[in-house]
Amino acid sequence: MLLRRANAGPCATWTRTLKAPSTPVAYRSLSTAQSTRDGRPFRLAVIGSGPAGFYTAYRAMSKIQDAKVDMYEALPVPFGLVRFGVAPDHPEVKNCQEKFEEVASSPNFTFIGNVSIGTKSDHPDGGTIPLASILRHYNAVVFSYGAAKDRTLGIPGEDLKGVYSAREFVGWYNGLPEHANLAPDLTQGDEAVIIGQGNVALDVARMLLEDVDVLRKSDIAEHAIETLSKSKVKRVHIVGRRGPMQAAFTIKEVRELMRLPGVAFHPVDTSLISPDPKSLPRAPRRLMDILLKGSPSNPPSTSQQPQKKSWSLDFLLSPTAFLPSPTGTPTHLATTHFSRTTLSPSPFDPKAYALPSSSPSQHTNISAPLAFRSIGYRSTPLPEFAPLGIPFNDRWGVISNDGLGGRVRHEERSPDAAMEMGTFPGLYCAGWVKRGPTGVIATTMEDAFATGDAIAEDWAGRGRPFLNAGDGEEVSGWEGVKAEVGLDGVGKARVVDxxxxxxxxxxxxxxxxxxxxxxxxxxxxxxxxxxxx
Amino acid sequence: MSTPKLLAQALPRLRLAPRRTAGSIVRHVRCYTAATAAPLPAAPSRPAQSPMRRAPWPTPMQRRTFSASATVSHGHVEPPKPGEELYVTFIDKEGAEHKLAVSSGDNLLDIAQANDLEMEGACGGSCACSTCHVIVTDQEYYDKMPEPDDDENDMLDLAFGLQETSRLGCQVVMKPELDGLRVKLPSMTRNLQSSDFK
Structure with a gap:
């Protein structure tokens, strides 16, 4: 079904290889795959220049000799979330860029910046190339374009002034062009609510609570320093539907907040922490320990220390509405309304889920003119996925893949008419678009290495089909793409190498x-x- | 052909990072070839190596063909002075053992990278990731090391295949008491389950 659709589409050449696997390689080297099939070098297109793209390229280039990699990036600048996501006060995390620089300095690597695949570039100097053209000029394509959207709550008032998505706030302080004009107003009051309890939520909290003079020395965008230095925010609520034993944040980010000089942590609700924390596995045990210990700085008593900054983790609250003030401006957030939840089967079960509470006080409000929605990023399919028959799993927000090697999968009708999963020749994915928007750079590295290994294994293996790898076919990568779409000459696009x-x-x-x-x-x-x- | 001459030929191709001098490379290669039997970088035109000379893991030559300075640029290690060698053995993911002569003061990440063992060190050895995770095979050696601090433990909490004797390679500094140390590189591959997406 999907195959027929794909055949009818604009890229019949690559679906043909499904039926006619290319010549098997005769020789398999001990540690690196053969560089060529019948004397033709392996050509790989990588879509997206974040850590997933670079680590996949690195692995594939290490394992397939003389593999030629072209990396496409919609922005003129590389590194994706290493540049635009990692917090500016975490410069050591960005050291992985050194590795990426090494990869990029190979003569077999080409960076094609300011060129968007499939989606029309949002500025006049940007180039746009149809995915179908890419598929015609490479042996394989890696989708590593990440998660450019964020999940929404779907509750009333999400569009009020003062309600921001953490993704756009992070992009704004990190200088992402898309959100350079966000100009968040941090002067309307001294309280802020962050909905969600992952590491992005903790990053946002740290930006709001940290001494601006510490941030000033980082690579944070200048406009963010200006805005943060005028911020009135003193009290940050980090709110989650579940409890401390289910929270997504990791211990490093919690410890950093606990260590902020002069910033206090409001004690955590101990009834939600296992009564015998010592019996927990190592990671949750250490995390619970630090939550129970709290911060060296005591929470402020409002009358005496109105200027002191503090934060809390507010558990078992599910947001139901963002509300304006009944007397003030109807377009501005004044209060966030929550309903209470309860954890099933038990608050101590790390996989417990939240149910509506049956307690007498089922609702609560937090009055704050500022709220951040930090409930996760979301990948979206490229516009051409549907016409090309490349399946995207909307529920999980990932490209359908084999889970380990990132081979893109599709349903296939076998001779006995049963539906089974097959993989597309030459299509792979890596990073958040492969496994969902979670994990640290080390997680993405492992995941990208698995994709790189799969590519090398498939290229070295017998009978594994690739794109444009049939008898007598030869592809020329970026040169071929340029010749086809005329980006150099006719187009006005300014490609950044x-x-x-x-x-x-x-x-x-x-x-x-x-x-x-x-x-x-x-x-x-x-x-x-x-x-x- | 002498070692320096071979390297001099290979240098333009390797395009070494400026902070490493040719001199230090020469010393470094001299020091480690004996222990690891890794062949020296060869000129591109050279015919394929015989199976006898091929190392059981990607050799520096194979790893460096594509990239500027490959892993070399990260391994800030000094060769041990004669008579002061300390030995450390890395057991890689395939179970192969690599016994290396090293100097006091070198950390395991730098040593591994200088020897092209598969250890990433994504944060450059600043204790901000878990990619240089190693497992000390012998509790006795583990106990001889200074205890990991909070920051290292925080990163280890995120490591794949964490064990009681896990450490970050960048935080383990060789010293005479650790002579004979053996560490395993964890096999980190795991199957992603559908539950990972929920």
Missing amino acids: WEGWRRIDAAERERGRRVGKEREKFTRIGDMLAVLG
Whole structure:
């Protein structure tokens, strides 16, 4: 069914290889795959230049000799969430960029920045290439474009002024062009609510509570420093539907908040923590320990220390509405309304889920003019997935894949008419679009390595079909794509190569040097491109 | 052909990171080839190595063909002075053992990277990730090490295949008491389950 659809689509050449597997390789080397099949080099397109893309490229290039990798990136600058997601006060986490620089300096690697695949670029100088064209000029394609949307709560008032998505707030303080104009108003009151208890929620809390002079030295966007230095926020509620034993945050981020000088933690509800924490496995035991211990700084008594900053983890609350003040501006958030939950089967079960509470006081409000929705990122399919028959799992927000090697899967009708899962030749995925938007860079690295291994294994293996790998077929990657879409000549797009990124990088570092920071990012695509003349 | 001459030929191709001098590479290779039997980088035109000379893991040459300085640039290790060698054995994911002569003061991440063992060190050895996770095989050696601090334990909590004697390689510094240390590189591959997406 899906195959027929794919055949009828614009890329019949690559579906043909499904039926006619290419020539098996005669020789398999001990540790690296053969570089070529019948003398043709392996050509891989990677879509997205974040850690998933770079680690997959690295692995594939390590394992397949002379593999040629072209990496497409919609922005003029690389590194995805390492640049735009990792908190500015975590510079050590960004050290993985050194590895990416190494990969990119290979003569077999080509960076194609400012070029979007399938989705029309949102600025006039950006290029757009149909996915179908990519499929015609490579042996394999890795989708590693991440999770560019965020999940919404679907409750009334989400569009009120003062309600922000954590994703856009993170993008804003990290200088992501898409959210450079967010201009969050942090001056309307001293309380803020963050809905969600993952590490992004804790990052947002830290940005609101940390001393601005500490952040000033990081690579945080200048506009964020200006706004944060005027912030009136003193009290941050980090709210979750479940309890401490189910929370998604990790201990490093909790410890950082606990260590913020002069910032107090309001004691956690101990009834939600196993009465015998010592019997827990190591990781939850250490996490519960730090929550029970709390912060060295005592929570402020409102009358005496109105200026002292503090935060709390508020559990068992499910948001039901964002409400404006009945007397104030009807377009501005004043209060977030919550219903209480209870945990089933028990608050101590790490997999417990939240049910509506039957307690007498089923509702509560937190009055704060500022709320952040931090309940997860979401991947979306590329527009051409549907016409090409590439299935996207909407429920999990991932490309359907084999779970380990990132081989993109589809349903296939076997001779006895039973439906089974098959894999597309040459299509792979890695990172958040493969396994969902969770985990740290080390998680994505492992996951990308698994995809890289699968690619190398398939290329070395007998009878594994790839794109455009039939008899006499040869692909030329970016050269072929350019010739087909005429991006060089006719199109107005300004493609940024690695040398171009290096010049932007140098200009950002120079801007940073002038103000005593490691880097002052350009937050507008036009400014990035202006560096290149 | 002498070692320095071979390296001099290979250097332009390797495009070594500026912070490493050719001199230090020469010393480093001299020091480790004996212990690991890894062949020296060869000129590109050279015919395929005979099976006898092939190391049972990706050799520096194979790993470096694509990339600037590959793992070399991260391994800030000094060769041990004669008579002061300490030995550490890495057991890789395939179970192969690599016994290396190292200097006091080197950490396990730098040692592994200088020897092209498969250890990533994504955060550059700043104790901010768990990619240099190793498992000390002998409790006695584990007990001789200074206890991991909170920051290291926080990262270990996120490591795949955590064991009682797990450490971050970047935090384990070789010293005479640790001579003869054996560590395992964890096999980190895991099957993603559908429950991971929920």
